[in-house]
Amino acid sequence: MAATKPPAGLHFLIATGVEKPDPKLRKFIRSHVMLGKNRGKTRSMGKKGQKTKKGVPSSNSNTSLMNVLDAAEALARPSATATRVFTTTSQSVLPLTIPRKFGGDMAAMRFPDTATHSLSPVSFIAKKILFPLEPCVFFERKAETWIAPLTFDPAFLHTMLFTSQYYFDAIAAGKTSALTKVTLHHFLKALKLLRERMSRDDDQAALSDTTAAAIMALSGHALMTGDFDSAMNHIEGLHKIVGLRGGVATFRSNAKLLIEILRCDIGMVLHRGSRPVFFNHLTPHETFLPYPDLTELLNLRGSATMASQYSTIAFLDDVDGELSNAWNALSAFCSVINFAVDSGQYISLDTYLDTMASVMYRLLSMRFGSRSSGEAVRLGLLVFSSSVLLQWRLLGLSYVHLTSEFRGCLVRLASTRTSSQLLLWLLMVGAVSPLLIANMGCCDIYSWDKMQDLLNSFMWIGLVHDKAARTVFNSTIAYVETGEAS
Known part of the structure; x- marks a missing residue:
């Protein structure tokens, strides 16, 4: 660490080992924790009150x-x-602002x-x-x-x-x-x-x-x-x-x-099924967020990651470049998440935000024919990303419009010459059981391990999806076995 005095602001420290910080670093941390604690203090009714300073919105x-x-x-x-x-x-350094007090004495x-x-x-x-x-x-x-x-x-x-x-x-x-x-x-x-x-x-x-x-x-x-x-x-x-x-x-x-x-x-x-409020009418002041560059994070996994398995989208004839970019961005994010889970590491909120905003708002703006594989993939990516990046389903809100559109699209797609592997991945993403049986047979998949291999060859996060997907798979297998027995 350089001997020069660090610039004022909010500093971010990343510890990559299990050892305690050295005394100088601990002193530095304590000094920044106490910034502003003893400044502008006044006493009132025997209690400490805080005197805030005016500034920009916090x-x-x-x-x-x-x-x-x-x-x-x-x-x-x-x-x-x-x-x-x-x-x-x-x-590494952001300006530190002190929020203005609201509500008079309520601030204390x-x-x-x-x-x-x-x-x-x-x-x-x-x-x-x-x-x-x-x-x-x-x-x-x-x-x-x-x-x-x-x-x-x-x-x-x-x-x-x-x-x-x-x-x-x-x-x-x-x-x-x-x-x-x-x-x-x-x-x-x-x-x-x-x-x-x-x-x-x-x-x-x-x-x-x-x-x-x-x-x-x-x-x-x-x-x-x-x-x-x-x-x-x-x-x-x-x-x-x-x-x-x-x-x-x-x-x-x-x-x-x-x-x-x-x-x-x-x-x-x-x-x-309404139009989004944000990123709807794009202006110079409101444009789509750029896709995050996750190359450095992917490189942490070594050279094996560079030969990514998430390339199935390239085999679809009617998928345009924008949809391919969205697929690739979400695929890279899944790879980073899976590595973070396996290694006990963390992603930042910025990575989460950039992926969610850049991918989901672009998918919402795209339009394809109702019987095209491009539309099925677009809707499938929305279903997949919503399960990973949104919270509303866990709070009891169902995505009524998205679910209806996706299942209708899959029914129409089943009668086309779409890849059975792609269709099986889409069916598992949407948990559409009725169409699973035929496509599992086409792909010769009758065990959960084989199903996992296929799902991972496309795009998958076991931490989020495995439990629900295995329930759907087991219920489908049980139905097949019961039908054969009868």
């Missing part, structure tokens, strides 16, 4: 049920002694008992629910972006209390009942505070990360409860906030918030 808040809750879990468990994060970004409030009661239990399950790839995704800046906003933004606090309480009352219990008295209180309080904020001439508050996070949570709730008009209004409001902030790029420092905003938008499209 990008250090976060979003969704998982964002607020999982930091509590992090505080209760020891940190990993050896962590290696796969990332496609090379920037203590967490109420209701917050502790409602938020703490969810912290242990939220990541697994909201992120299918949770075991191999590294969530940066937990306490800074998930717990801190609860202490200075009451609208954000009440929104998180509302969503967490609703999870226990309805989703976890498998109910679709109306809001309870407690949940309704937090819901109405959050709406009141947000409306008051939007009515004031305060762009910093109205365009802040915590405002966007609160609106995103309300949009997600409306989507899950079938209030699609409200969900769309919230998503359009988020689109305006993002535009006024300067576009998607301005949210890069809070990747988790941007992920959740875009997942709301995509979830609405897959469920209802």
Whole structure:
């Protein structure tokens, strides 16, 4: 490490071994942890209050049920002694901004008992629910972006209390009942505070990360409860906030918030068949995100990866270049994920975000003939990527429009001269059992091991797909055996 004084900002440290940092490095870490802790302090009523400074809208808040809750879990468990994060970004220092205080004295409030009661239990399950790839995704800046906003933004606090309480009352219990008295209180309080904020001439508050996070949570709730008009209004409001902030790029420092905003938008499209709000009318300020360059991450696996097995798409005659690019980008991501799972490593949220936004929005914009293999592959990639990158199905929302379109396309495709191997992969991706039997026979596949080999030869993530796919396979085999016995 150079002896010169490091530049001011937020530094990222990656530990690649199990040994403890040396004393100098530990001192450096402690000094940055304490930045701003003892600055501008005043005392009031025997308690410490914090004096914040004015600045640009904060990008250090976060979003969704998982964002607020999982930091509590992090505080209760020891940190990993050896962590290696796969990332496609090379920037090492980001400007550190201090968010402006919202709500006067509310910024110095203590967490109420209701917050502790409602938020703490969810912290242990939220990541697994909201992120299918949770075991191999590294969530940066937990306490800074998930717990801190609860202490200075009451609208954000009440929104998180509302969503967490609703999870226990309805989703976890498998109910679709109306809001309870407690949940309704937090819901109405959050709406009141947000409306008051939007009515004031305060762009910093109205365009802040915590405002966007609160609106995103309300949009997600409306989507899950079938209030699609409200969900769309919230998503359009988020689109305006993002535009006024300067576009998607301005949210890069809070990747988790941007992920959740875009997942709301995509979830609405897959469920209802509507057009996406983001990346719909492309402008110089809003263009598709570029596909992530995962070459360096793939190289970590050695030369075997370079001779990629994910080349089946090249054998399709009517698949254009854009669809091939989407296939290749998602294939590379799957390869990185599988390696991360096997090696116990992690991908960064940026890699997750870049893959989701670049692949899924391009797939949503493509159009092919309803009987073409290109359309089947496009829909199959949407089904596959939604199971990997979205969370709505785990929260009880079905992708009604996507499911209907995909199954209809597969039925039409079955009567064509499409490759039996490709059709079998598509059927397994969509869990379409009725057509599996004939295609398994054509491919001479009657064991799960052989089925796994075929699935992996296309595109597959065992961590996400194996359990459900094996259930479909076993039920199909059982049906065949029962039919033969009778």
